[in-house]
Amino acid sequence: MLIPCPHCGTRPVEEFTFLGDASVKRPASNDPSSMEQWYDYVYLRNNPKGRFDEFVHHSGGCRAWLVISRDTETHEVFGCVTVRDYGKTKGGKA
Amino acid sequence: MTSYRLSSGGLIDRTASLNFKFDGKSFTGHPGDTLASALIANGVHLMGRSFKYHRPRGVITAGAAEPNALVELREGGRKEANTRATMIELYEGLTAQSQNRWPSLDFDIGAINSLASSMFVAGFYYKTFMWPKSFWEKIYEPIIRKAAGLGTASKEADPDKYEKAYAHCDLLVIGSGPTGLMAALTAGRSGARVILADESARLGGSLLNEREEIDGDSGIAWADGVIAELGSMPNVTLMPRTTVFGWYDGNIFGAAERVNDHVIAPSPYEPRQRYWRIIAKKAVLAAGAEERPVAFGGNDIPGVMLASAMRTYANRYAAAAGKSVVVFTNNDSGYRTARDMKAHGVHVEAIVDSRSESKADAGGVPVLRGRRIADVGGKKLAAGIELDDHTHIGCDAVAMSGGWSPIVNLACHRGGRPAWNDQILGFVPPDTGKDFIVAGAAAGRMLLSECLADGARAGTLKGKAPATPKCRDEAFAIAPLWWVKESHGKAFIDYQNDSTAKDLPLAAREGYRDIELAKRYTTTGMATDQGKLGNVNAIAILAEATGKSMEQVGTTTFRPYYTPVSFGAFAGPFHGHHFQPVRKTPLHDWADELGAVFVETGLWMRSSWFPLEGEDWLAAASREVVATRERVGICDVSTLGKIDVQGKDAGAFLDKLYCNTFSTLAVGRARYGLMLREDGIVYDDGTTSRLADDHYVMTTTTANAAKVMAQMEFAHQALFPELDVTYVTVTEQWAQMAVAGPKARATLQKIVDGLEMNDQSVPYMAALEVTVLNGVPARLFRLSFSGEHAYELAVPADYGNMVARAVMQAGDEFGIVPYGVEALSIMRIEKGHVAGGELNGTTTAADLGLGKMMSSKKDYIGRMMAQRPGLTDPNRQCVVGIRPVDPQDRIRSGSHILKDGDRPSMAADQGYVCSVAWSPMLNMWIGLALIANGRARHGEVVQVWDGLRGHKVMGEICDPVHFDKENKRLHA
Amino acid sequence: MPKAPVRSKPVAVAEVILPRVSPLADVAVQGRFGADRGAPGVTFSVRHPLSIATVIARAGKGKATAQALAEYEPRWAGPDQYFVVAQGRGEGALYRELKSALDGIASVSDQSHGRVIIRIEGPKVRNVLAKGTPVDLHADEFPAGKSALTQMAHVGVHMTRVGEDAFELSVFRGFSESFWEWITEQAEEFGYQVR
Structure with a gap:
């Protein structure tokens, strides 16, 4: 698989490390009442068949954290943006 | 031995001779030959024995799909088993051995299996060797393994080099037949970056095997002209001897280049093979089509081969498969063999055409229409045939054609399934998207003109496709024929696995009606050829047996690799010395000079201990600890x-x-x-x-x-x-050394520039930027892992060895020693400092006795989840010290802790020992353990149980700080 | 207890008495190696001693950093991140100069000793590098002056094209010996010179 790194250009998947579901959001609160949100954040991950946004680290290249949008069934890659840009567009468009 | 070499023609160089050995016998051939063609030319038709029945076998094909003529090529560490004789370029000094026979190819005891063949039906092994169960591992399996199997692997190391490499292109063309050449030429002329890869040593594909006419010249002349033009283009890379074996995500193709398989031994500077990853913007699959056998009795007897193979041996290699030939076909292409053989002066007895009608040109050879071959006579060489109407015809070679299967393998590697085409009676490729185009015969185009036009279209990256050269087309018509049921002898479907036409209806009767199940039950389509020849016939017979259509039965899954790829190519240079890179610290040379024994820590090489003569690791490390604690020691900590x-x-x-x-x-x-x-x-x-x-x-x-x-x-x-x-x-900018012990300050004082070192100028936990040795920039930290009055000194890496030597010199008068990670580890266990054994991915800060470090005033990673009940339970295992009750006893790492009197069980488990060391300061074994509610249990006597080594001692839970509990030495 | 850092007396660069020793000093032996027919396919040389610094722009200062670095021929090393390479400078001089020039707009870290730069040039340079990197090195895709972060033989490599047939490969010091052994072996088939 090839991943279009926004910094380095298209590179093979071997250069990247996957971290899974990019839809998770770290809760802002440290209040004990937020514990359920924390459990979800730490442990719950989507793993759909079809289009999926995932965190990837370009560990063998520019070392940026990216969000890749791909089809988990066909491996078609729809896009790849930095995790910062992904955060800015809220809900994400990789 | 009679020569089967034709007196003229062929793409061999008759001016040169090559000597080679097969099964110890000497032969000669010519440059341009394959091992198979040279053997045929020498009259050797028996090239191997079959897998199960040990039947005599000769070549079936002249190419990559060869299931029978598998040999052990080369000797010693260079030996390669299961190599297809049809793909081995002949070279001077080649040696090859036949496989799967004992004591000799000519007389093979295993052929007795053939007599008992009624037993060896599909599923035989599953049915027979099921019980008693205990027999399987010790008796059945070793015997079956010995009897079955193909070639044997060499036990010697392969002396040759292998490489890996990447390539990039606008267009990758796979296959250099008419379609591939036309595609490469079209794209190359447009200026695109083109790679043309072909498994053969000589580019040209089927044009080299057939007598074709293009542009008013022979197909070979046209191909040579195109190849010369491509070779002159700087934007085109020609890759002969390169099999593109897989299509992967992102239009990446895997390919194996046989750089030096055609010489007796590669130059020491060159690899034998190179494993390519080709990243292609677009690619064309122009792999052509594979001819199919027909299932009839004795269709495996040497001398019986595919019709296209027989004419390839004659046209390309000037080798006659026999003296007297019968052609058996269900389609028009078989007629070419009859005409070509006749043109080469080989007698063709007849064309047996299963169809009652055909317009194909027989070239004057008699045609028996509506007839089928039922059985072939002979054992080690074909000796006549019997038709379904019992007519006998004498011959010593049979050419068969059951139709053509487009070579769709790569097109299906990413999950697509091919579709059945009733016009050509073959599976055609699925939709492969716009970046991978299947063209020519691989796409089911059966006419040369169609192939050229298809190639031109596929090679047109923008604009309109150019016109293609004029050529002569052979018409193509076909009628189904899969299995001649009148046969008495064995009719093979999958030669390599010895599965016969009867096995498939049997599988269906026994419930294995799905093609994937039937494959596994009958083994059809397995092994090195992966059913290239037999699968379509198997599907057709299964379709009939189950009353389904070809489409409904479908194919098994196509996966890489198209043909076998050697382990050497996969490993590339990354074995032995290059298995992984070595990472050396800037103090490596200094440590090496002092006799350090190094240990791999990840990729790093760390100095582990510094033995003096006669010392083992424990004696050396113990001495280093004592010297450091009594005087001063220096340790390389650059890897942090x-x-x-x-x-x-x-x-x-x-x-x-x-x-x-x-x-x-x-x-x-x-x-x-x-x-x-x-x-x-x-x-x-x-x-x-x-x-x-x-x-x-x-x-x-x-x-x-x-x-x-x-x-x-x-x-x-x-x-x-x-x-x-x-x-x-x-990390790599700094060489960092720990200098520890009562004389550490006195030692460093001698090399630090212009700084009076004392507790005011360099207090505990100071971090200063200083210079040493007259101006070398340095960082000086007062830190201690050993528990001693200690420092860490960091200098730019290029100065590291020299500064370490200077420290040694400065400490000489105090008796300085170098110490390694073993001594470091002993000292940290003596001091109860946690390290990898305790920071093991299961422990919390509180478990480590560091709970007070957790701030309650700020957000930090892990703060919230660290508060969950499971992580704050007072009964959690936490770090304690452990020492034997009897100081003579030894505690071992990994031992479990049990209450006194308890028997070992999961329920009784109290924890385990994470780290142990022999403490030279305390003269006993000490350790750190994780024990349930351990901090409240100091003083408790427990069992330290090592089930693995069958060892048990009594131990006492204690404070993790075993030595200098008051930390007096830190500030001494 | 002192609050400010205690520093030893400043020592002028010229007073440094120790010479820098390259980790490849004993490894990169000069001469002709590998296939010995014709001109060497590539030539290797170790650029040592060099001054190397990492420059990383502070938040929102990407453009300012690029502008301030223009005269240094910075080598791209990631988003808003560069290597600056210089020859013939005293110990720490480049680092100090950049630190003061970029005060408040970028972070500077001295890497002069932490990285080793191997220069490789010659007609077969692309063939040798293609055995390691998946990066397309065709001049249209990777012109002179361009840099990339990649991996070769499991080692992270910062690669800069410094001429039509010349590249510089920067690796962590600790890997330099291992990397040298690997890459020179990849050049054996073409014959290589070490200068």
């Missing part, structure tokens, strides 16, 4: 990860990363930090120093340096992007 953290929010960022606080750290001071994972478990530890308001340097453990960096990157980029902070690894 060092990360430069800068920016206005550097302190705030560190506060997020660590459970304790760094924004309050004074400039010029260091602090120990503990990093948690978001789930509340401890991740890493190390000291961080503040060099300026906006500049920290943090250290990580050796093992976690890269992971911590990735964690920081995630934390900053994904979680806290608002922070103005930068971080970069500077």
Whole structure:
């Protein structure tokens, strides 16, 4: 698989490390009442068949954290943006 | 022996002779021959024995799909088993051995299996060797393994080199027949970056095997002209001897280039094979089509081969498959063989055409229409045939054609399934998208003109496809024929696995009606050829047996690799010395000079101990500990990860990363930090120093340096992007040495420039920028892992060895010793300092006795989850010291802790020993353990049970600090 | 207890008495190696001693950093991140100069000793590098002056094209010996010179 790194250009998947579901959001609160949100954040991950946004680290290249949008069934890659840009567009468009 | 070499023609160089050996016998051939063609030319038709029945076998094909003529090529460490004789280029000095026979190819005892063949039906092994169950592993399997199997692997190391490489192109063309050449030429002329790959040594594909006419000239002449033009283009790379074996995501293709398989031994500077990853913007599959056999009795007897193979041997290699030939076909292409053989002067008895009508040109050879071959006579060579109407015809070779299967393999590697085409009676490729185009015969185009036009279209990256040269077309018509049921003898479907036409209806009767199940039950389509010849016939017979259509039965799954790829190519250069890179510290040479024994820690080589003559590791490490604690020692700690953290929010960022606080750290001071994972478990530890308001340097453990960096990157980029902070690894910039012991300060004082070292100028946990040895910039930290009055000195790496030598010189008068990671580890266990054994991915800060470090005033990674009930349970296992009740006893790492009197069980388990050491200061074995509610149990006597080694001693739970409990030495 | 960092007396660069020793000093032996027919396919040389610094822009200062670095021929090394390479500078001089020039707009870290730069040039340079990197090195895709972060033989490599047939490969010091052994072996088939 090839991943279009926004910094380095298209590179093979071997250069990247996957971290899974990019839809998770770290809760802002440290209040004990937020514990359920924390459990979800730490442990719950989507793993759909079809289009999926995932965190990837370009560990063998520019070392940026990216969000890749791909089809988990066909491996078609729809896009790849930095995790910062992904955060800015809220809900994400990789 | 009679010569079967034709007197003229062929693409062989008759001016040169090549000597080779097959099964110890000497033969000669010519450049341009394959091993198979040279053997045929020498009248050798028997080339191997079959897998199950040990039947005599000759070649079936002239190419990559060959199931029978598999040999062990070369000898010693270069031996390669299961190599297809049809693909081996002949070279001077070639040696090959036939396989799967004993004692000889000519007389093989295993052929007795053939007599008992009624037993060896599909599923025989499953049915027969099921019970008694205990027999399987010890008796049945070893015997079956010995009897079955193909060639044997060499036990010697392969002396040759292998490589890996990447290539990039606008268009990859796979196959150099008419379609591939036309595609490459079209794209090459447009200026695109083109790679043309073909498995053969000579480009030209089927044009080399057939008598074709293009552009008013022979097909070969046209091909040579195109190849010459392509060769002159700087934007075109020709890759002969290269099999493109797989199509992967992102239009990446895997290919194996046989750089030096055609010479007796490669030059020491060149690889034998090269494994390519070709990243192609677009690609064309122009792999052609594979002819199919027909199932009839004795269709495996040497002398019986595919019709296309027989004419390839004659046209390309000037080798006659026999003296007298019968052609058996269900389609028009068989007629070409009759005409070509006749043109080469070989007698053709008849064409047996299963169809009652045909317009094909027989070239004057008699045609028996509507007839089928039922059986072939002979054992080691074909001796006549019997038709379905019992007519006998004498011959010593049979050419068969059951139709053509487009070579769709690569097109199906990413999950697509081919579709059945009733016009050509073959599976045609699925939709492969716009970046991978299947063209020519691989796409089911059966006419040369169609192939050329298809190639031109596929090679047109923009604009209109160019016109193609004029050529002569052979008409193609076909009627189904899969299995001649009148046969008495065995009618083989899959030669390599010895599965016959009868096996498939049997499989269906026994319930294995799905093609994937029937494959596994009958073994049809397995092994090195992966059913290239037999699968379509198998599908057709299964379709009939189950009353389904071809489409409904479908194919089995196509997976890489198209043909076998050697392990050497996969490994490339990354074995032995290059298996993984070696990472050396800047103090490596210094340690090496002092006789250090090195240990691999990840990729790093770390000095482990420094033995004097006669010392083992324990004696050396113990001596190093005593000398350090009594006088002074120096240790290489360069491998600790060092990360430069800068920016206005550097302190705030560190506060997020660590459970304790760094924004309050004074400039010029260091602090120990503990990093948690978001789930509340401890991740890493190390000291961080503040060099300026906006500049920290943090250290990580050796093992976690890269992971911590990735964690920081995630934390900053994904979680806290608002922070103005930068971080970069500077691990390799610094040679860092720990100097520890009562004389550490006196030693360093002698090399530090212009600084009176005392507790005021360099207090405990100081982090200073100084110079040493007249101006070498250095960082001086007063830190201690050993529990001694100690420092860490960091200097730019290029000075490392010299500064370490200078420290040794300075400490000479005090009796300085170098110490390694073993002594380091002993001293930290004596002091109860936690390390990898305790920071093991299961422990919390509280478990480690560091719970007080967790700030309650700020958000940090892991804060919330560390508060869950499961992580704050007082009965959790926590770090304690453990020592034997009898000081003579030895405690072993990994032992479990049981209450006195308890029997070992999961329920009774109290914890385990994480780290142990022989303490030369206490003269006994000591350890650190994780024990349930351990801190409340100091003084309790427990069993230290090592089930693995069958060892049990009584131990006492104690404070983790075994030595110098008051920490007096730290400030001495 | 002192609050400010205690520093030893500043020592002028010229007073440094120790010479820098390259980790490849005993490894990169000069001469002709590998296939010995014709001109060497590539030539290797170790650029040592060099001054190397990492420059990373502070938040929102990407453009300012790029502008301030223009005269230094910075080598791209990631988003808003560069290597600056210089020859013939005293110990720490480049680092100090950049630190003062970029005060408040970028972080500077001295990497002069932490990285080793191997220069490789010659007609077969692309063939040798293609055995390691998946980066397309065709001049249209990777012109002179361009840099990339990649991996070769499991080692992280910062690669800069410095001429039509010349590249510089920067690796961590600790890997330099291992990397040298690997990459020179990849050049054996073409014959290589070490200068």
